[in-house]
Amino acid sequence: MTAKPTNWIGVSVERLEDRPLLTGQGRFAGDIGFPHQLHMRIVRSPYAHGKLSGIDTSEARKLRGVVAVWTVEDIDDLPPIDFREGPNEKLAPFRQPVLAKGVVRYVGEPVAAIFATDPYVAEDAADLVELDIEETDPVIDAALPTSGFAQGLTTEPTICTQGYGDVAITFKDAAHVIEMDLSIGRHSGVPLETRGAIGRYDAARDVLELHGAAKVPHKNRESLARMLSRGTAGIHLYEGHTGGGFGIRGEIYPEDILVLVAAMRLRRPVKWLEDRREHMIAANHSRQQRHRIRAAVDKDGRLVGIDDDFFHDQGAYIRTHGTRVADTACGILPGPYRLPHFRVSAHFRLTNKTPAATYRSPGRYETNFVRERLMDQIARQLGLSRIEVRRRNLIAPEEMPYARPLVALGDEVVFDSGRYEELLDKALARFEWDELEVAVKKRRAAGEFVGLGLAMYVEKSGLGPTDGARVNVHTNGEVEVITGGASMGQGFETVIAQVAAQTLGVDYRNVRVIHGRTDRIEYGIGAHATRATVMTANATLVAAEKVRAKALDMAAQLLQADAANLTIVDGVVSRTDGSGASIDLGQLAHHLRPVSPTRGEREPSLASDGWFTTDHMTYPYGAQFALVKIDPGTGGVTIEKMLIAFDVGRAINPMLVRGQLVGGFAQGLGGALFEEFQYDERGQPLSVTLADYLMPTAHEMPVVDVMMLEDAPSETNPLGIKGAGEGGIAAVGAVIASAVDDALGNQGLITQIPITPQAIKAILDKRKA
C-alpha cells in the first residue's frame, strides 16, 4: 500500500488474519495441547436403532495407557444436551443424552468414552469395547406415518405452524391451483477441520476451560453452566482458529461435555479430535425436508395464497437449536413476493439418522428452492415467462418497511428496505438474459440440452437484540477492540478493525481484534445467522466514537484548542487547518492513565464500551442466474455462466463480501448437484468419507460473476450494512434446479435436490423410451 488512506470502510484491504494462517502458525483445535493431557476416543453405535443391553469394557480397560472408560453409568448425573435458548418442556424428552442409555438411535451415537495417554491407544481400546445391542427397525423416511419414540411419545415432537389470512377460501375461489411435491436432500457444512475440544480444569483458580470453542462461546458458557451446575464465572471458553464453521461447528455436542467432565474428574487435561468418518455421522446434518405445497393464483399469475405441509427430517434427537430450522423455514418461505394468504405446517419428525440442525442459510436454502420451483411452475401453467410471473408478485420499494405477520428466529418479519425489481432489471441486463434466450433456442434446435434458470430471494441477517464491544487505546498507540464476536474464517478481525480504524482515525493494521474469549468480555453474540458484522461492527462503531470524543477532549486541553477544530489522522491529533502542535493517541492514553495529573476529572483510560441494539433483523436480497448444459450421455451438468446479484446495503470490505458470496455459492452448488448423506434401509450411513460425500472441487466451479449492490442500505443500523455470509448459498439449489429443468424442456420434472446425473439420465432415458 502506498499513500495511507483515511477511509477504511468500503475498501478491499488485505486481511489481518492471513499471515499466521499462511505461515503455518495457526492455532486450530488440533494444535492446542497441555502437559500430561489425556486423549479421548468415543465408542459409537454401529446400529441405527436398537436396545442397548450391555457394554463390556473389561478388555479395553486392560490396555496399557488406558486411564478410564466411561459409559452412561459413570455420568448418569449429567442432563442431556441442553437447548441454547434455555429450557423447553415440550421438547426436553427428545434431547440427546451425553452417552446412550438403554437405546441407540443412530449410527454414530456416543455409547462409551475411552481416556488414554495416547490417541492411538485410545483408538485401540475403543475397538475392544463390546456392545450388546438388539437391533430394531429404524425410521428412515420422515414423511411416513409417525411411530413411537419412547413411552407416550411419538416421532413427531411438534408441528410448527404459521400463517395468516384465510387459505381455505382462497383455494376454493382460485383461478388456478398449482401443486408440487418437492424434496431437499440431507447436506451439511462439512468444514475441512473436523471438530475438536480440549477440556482443562485449573484447580488453582477453580476454572473449567474449554478450548477449541467456536461460534457462540458466550451463549455456550451459559448452557454449560446449566448442564454442569457451575457458575458462569468458573467456566471459560477459548476460540482459537476455526477451520470453517458453516453453522455446525461451535454447537455443544456430547463430546464437549465429556472432555469437560473428564478434565474435572480425572484431573488432567483431556483432548478430543474427531476423525472424518466420525464427523460425517456425528456432527450436525441439515436441510432434509419434503414439501407438499400448493399455490392459489389469480388469472394474471398473482399469488393469492400458499398452503404448505412439510416434513422436516430432524434425525435421532433434537439438538441445541430446538426447532429453529423448521421455524425459520416457515417464516421466510414467502420470500420477496406479496402473499395475501398463507398457511404452513412443519411436521418436525425424528428418524434414526444423525441429528440435524443449522447449516449456512438454514431454512432458506430449502424454502428458496421450494418457492422458486413453485414460481417456475406457475409461469409454466399460466403460459407466462418466468421473469414476468416474478415481476407481478415482487414487493415494491414504496411498500417498505414491509411487515409480514410471521416469525423467523423468534423475530417478527419486517423487511427493512429493498428495491427488488430494480435489482432484477440490473441483473437481467448484466447476465444478458434476453440474448441468452435467443442463443439457447438455437442451440436446442441443434440438439443441445441447454437451459436458463433464475431465482429471487430475501436473506435475513443481523439478528439482535444487542451486542457490545470495548475499544481500548494502549499507551503505545495500539488499539485493541475486545468483542464477544467469533471468527469462523470470514474476515471478522479485519472488518471490525476497519470500522474501528475509520472511526478513530488510525491505520487498520494498528488495530488488534479480540474475539471468542469469555475471559475478556462478559457478553458476546458470537458469529451465527449472518449477524457478526451487523451487530459487532455497529457496537464497535459506538465504542470507537466515544473513544474518539474522549481523545479529542483530552487533546483539546493539551493543545489548547477547541475539540471541534481537531481531527485524527493516522493516529495523530492535530488542528483541521494543520496549524500548531499535534499529539498522538498513545500519548493521550498516557495522559489518561489513572496516575496522570493531566487527566483531571476524566475517567481513567482512553477506552470505552459501546452497545448496539436493534429491534429487527435486516434483510439483504438478491437474484441468481445460471446457464447450464447437460451431457445426455452421462447426465452431468456443466454451468456455463453464473451470476449472483446481491444487495448488501453497504460493504465494509467488498473483497471479503465477494469472497463470502462465491464461497457460499460453491457450497450451494454441492447441495444442488453432488452432496447428500445417504442411508440404506437399515439406517446405515453410506456417505462416511469425502469420497462418498462429494463436495465441489476447483473443476466443478464455474466462473461466478458477482454484482454486489448497495442500493438499499439497512434502515436498522447506523453503518447501513446487511450481512453477506449466507447470500451466496441461499438460492443455489433454486437457480440450478430452474436451469436444469429448462434444459430438460421446462416440464417441471426437477422436484428434488441434489440433482444427480442418475436422475437426469433417468428422465432422458424415459423420454427416449
Place this chain on the structure above:
Amino acid sequence: MSGKRDITLNINGEDFTVTVEPRRTLVDVIRDDCGQTGTHIGCEHGVCGACTVLVDGEPMRSCLMFAVQADGRRIRTVEGLAKDETLHPMQEAFMKHHALQCGFCTPGFLMLAVGALEKNPDLNDEQMLDILSSNLCRCTGYENIVKAVKAAAVVMKARV
C-alpha cells in the same frame, strides 16, 4: 505396540530424530513428534489434501504415508516457505487475492501449488486446474485460489 523404530526426518532443512511406532502416519509424526503443526489433517483418507507436504520435492498426502517410509527423506512443509519475514510469492499471492478464509486447507494448497510449479513452471491453465482439483477447500469456492496460483506462477518463474 512394540517395535518402535528410530527414524530421522529432515523437515525444512532441520533433522528430527524420533522414535516411533511403524504404524504412525507421517502427518502425525510431523505434527506431534516434531511439533510442526502447520500441516493439517482434514480427512485421514487421502481425499482432501490438507496434509500435503513435499517429500523429496513431490507433493504427497502425509496422511497416507507412514513416518517410517519417510526416514531419511527431505520433507518440506508450510513452515519452510517464508524466508525469515519474507513470504514466499505463493503466500503473498494468496494474501493479495483473498485465497483463504478459515485457512485450514491453505497449507496443503500452498505446498501442492509450490511443488507443482517447481517441477513445471510452465503449467498451462488446464493443467493447473487439474492439479488444484486434487485438494478440497470449503470456504473460498476456489476462484481466488486459482487466481493466486496463476499470479504466483508468474513471480516464481521470473525469479528462477
